[in-house]
Amino acid sequence: MSGTPALPAAEVLFGRMADAVYLLEPLTSRIVWANRAGWTMLGLSPEEVLDHSVLSLQKDVVGAPQWGDIAAVIRTQSPYVFVGRHRHRDGHEVPVEVVTTCFLLGEQEYFLSVARDVTRRLAIEHALHEREQQLWFALNEAADGLWDWDLSDDSVFFSPQLQRMLGYGPEEMRPLLGTWTGNLHPEDAPRVQRLLREHLDGRRVRYEAEYRLRNRNGHYLWVHDHGRVSDRDGAGKPTRMVGMLQDITDRKMVQLSLESLAASDGLTGLPNRRHGEDFLAAQLDRCRRQGGSLGLCLVDLDHFKRINDLHGHLTGDEVLRWVARTFGRALRRSDLAFRWGGEEFVVICPEADLDQAWQVAQRVREALAMQPRENRLQVGPVTASIGVAVYPQHGQDALALFAAADAALYRAKVAGRDRCELARAEDAAAG
Numbered sequence: 065m066s067g068t069p070a071l072p073a074a075e076v077l078f079g080r081m082a083d084a085v086y087l088l089e090p091l092t093s094r095i096v097w098a099n100r101a102g103w104t105m106l107g108l109s110p111e112e113v114l115d116h117s118v119l120s121l122q123k124d125v126v127g128a129p130q131w132g133d134i135a136a137v138i139r140t141q142s143p144y145v146f147v148g149r150h151r152h153r154d155g156h157e158v159p160v161e162v163v164t165t166c167f168l169l170g171e172q173e174y175f176l177s178v179a180r181d182v183t184r185r186l187a188i189e190h191a192l193h194e195r196e197q198q199l200w201f202a203l204n205e206a207a208d209g210l211w212d213w214d215l216s217d218d219s220v221f222f223s224p225q226l227q228r229m230l231g232y233g234p235e236e237m238r239p240l241l242g243t244w245t246g247n248l249h250p251e252d253a254p255r256v257q258r259l260l261r262e263h264l265d266g267r268r269v270r271y272e273a274e275y276r277l278r279n280r281n282g283h284y285l286w287v288h289d290h291g292r293v294s295d296r297d298g299a300g301k302p303t304r305m306v307g308m309l310q311d312i313t314d315r316k317m318v319q320l321s322l323e324s325l326a327a328s329d330g331l332t333g334l335p336n337r338r339h340g341e342d343f344l345a346a347q348l349d350r351c352r353r354q355g356g357s358l359g360l361c362l363v364d365l366d367h368f369k370r371i372n373d374l375h376g377h378l379t380g381d382e383v384l385r386w387v388a389r390t391f392g393r394a395l396r397r398s399d400l401a402f403r404w405g406g407e408e409f410v411v412i413c414p415e416a417d418l419d420q421a422w423q424v425a426q427r428v429r430e431a432l433a434m435q436p437r438e439n440r441l442q443v444g445p446v447t448a449s450i451g452v453a454v455y456p457q458h459g460q461d462a463l464a465l466f467a468a469a470d471a472a473l474y475r476a477k478v479a480g481r482d483r484c485e486l487a488r489a490e491d492a493a494a495g
């Protein structure tokens with residue numbers, strides 16, 4: 065091809081264009097025309113650019129045979145998109161995306177290439193990629209485990225950290241929703257599933273739950289789990305949900321033991337006075353609403369001071385623990401024994417009438433009296449005096465019942481100890 069084709073309109077049309085435009089001679093790849101952006105991108109003058117070809121300017125096209133191959137593809141796949149690097153006159157490279165079309169002008173075939181400088185785009189892509197890498201690193205290496213649930217097929221990505229948390233090696237944990245649901249603690253599963261469903265249905269802003277999850281060894285970890293729907297389909301139906309799982313076993317254990325400490329007596333492990341009073345109040349409430357009776361036994365160890373004095377306070381403590389264990393043997397499942405304070409205990413017998421409450425008191429007294437043969441404490445007989453009061457005969461509320469039982473207990477002590485006494489009508493009136 066000789067000379068530049070007469071294209072005056074092209075100068076006007078393409079002169080102000082931001083993208084570089086080159087008209088190429090297909091056989092040699094020589095540039096036969098370029099717009100302003102075309103020659104400035106290469107650091108050349110309008111005349112100098114005509115001395116160049118794709119082979120001299122494109123770093124990624126090496127040699128005529130390769131150009132021949134590319135030209136063949138351009139002819140069949142027009143427009144052809146190519147990402148490469150242009151060589152600037154001063155030596156630096158300009159990353160470009162080139163879109164080339166093939167066309168005929170009269171008898172002559174031409175390639176028209178539009179090259180866009182993609183330096184900025186690549187820099188952004190690179191930065192995004194870096195950020196994504198960092199994000200993944202942070203998510204996977206953080207103490208929390210990550211999960212990513214595809215609702216369309218119930219596949220779940222469990223992050224390496226999540227797998228490690230549950231004791232699984234790489235590739236061991238099946239990436240399915242069933243792996244998670246199958247390891248939920250049966251007592252927690254209904255609540256957790258409900259919370260999840262409520263979030264998916266849009267009734268909860270986010271899903272959050274604390275529950276037990278079985279690890280690879282079959283032990284349960286306590287976990288804190290929270291997540292959100294991240295993608296929805298055109299109809300608004302959730303298609304993807306992501307979340308984080310944290311192992312909170314240590315914290316939960318401390319919390320649970322504090323809770324049980326708060327409700328139980330530190331020395332004997334029996335429910336403490338606060339818990340016992342709450343229980344009594346609830347039972348009395350039930351009696352009032354539904355009718356029925358309830359027995360209350362006030363149990364006071366006899367001459368306990370003597371045990372302390374003779375054998376020491378630590379042995380006294382040991383005796384109190386033994387007494388607590390004895391209740392376990394003497395009581396019905398529905399009865400509750402709790403420590404009232406010092407060497408005093410209370411037994412609540414829900415739904416017991418006078419006779420039944422009396423029998424419970426006798427059983428407790430006898431079980432304690434068995435002690436010399438059973439225990440190894442060598443403190444001699446440990447006996448108790450017990451005052452028994454019954455709702456509704458001896459009192460309508462906890463205060464009145466305690467007063468009546470206390471009066472009966474006093475009589476038991478006076479009468480010689482190691483015995484049970486039933487409250488009397490006048491005890492109720494005195495309360």
Ligand SMILES: Nc1nc2c(ncn2[C@@H]2O[C@H](COP(=O)(O)OP(=O)(O)OP(=O)(O)O)[C@@H](O)[C@H]2O)c(=O)[nH]1
Nearest residue numbers: 364365366367368369370372377378380381406407
């Ligand atoms: N070892 C020990 N002793 C306790 C505890 N709480 C109270 N005591 C002791 O229990 C004793 C109760 O003494 P008292 O109230 O005189 O009653 P008692 O000696 O059992 O005489 P009675 O009137 O027959 O019951 C005191 O010596 C208290 O120090 C405890 O937690 N551990």
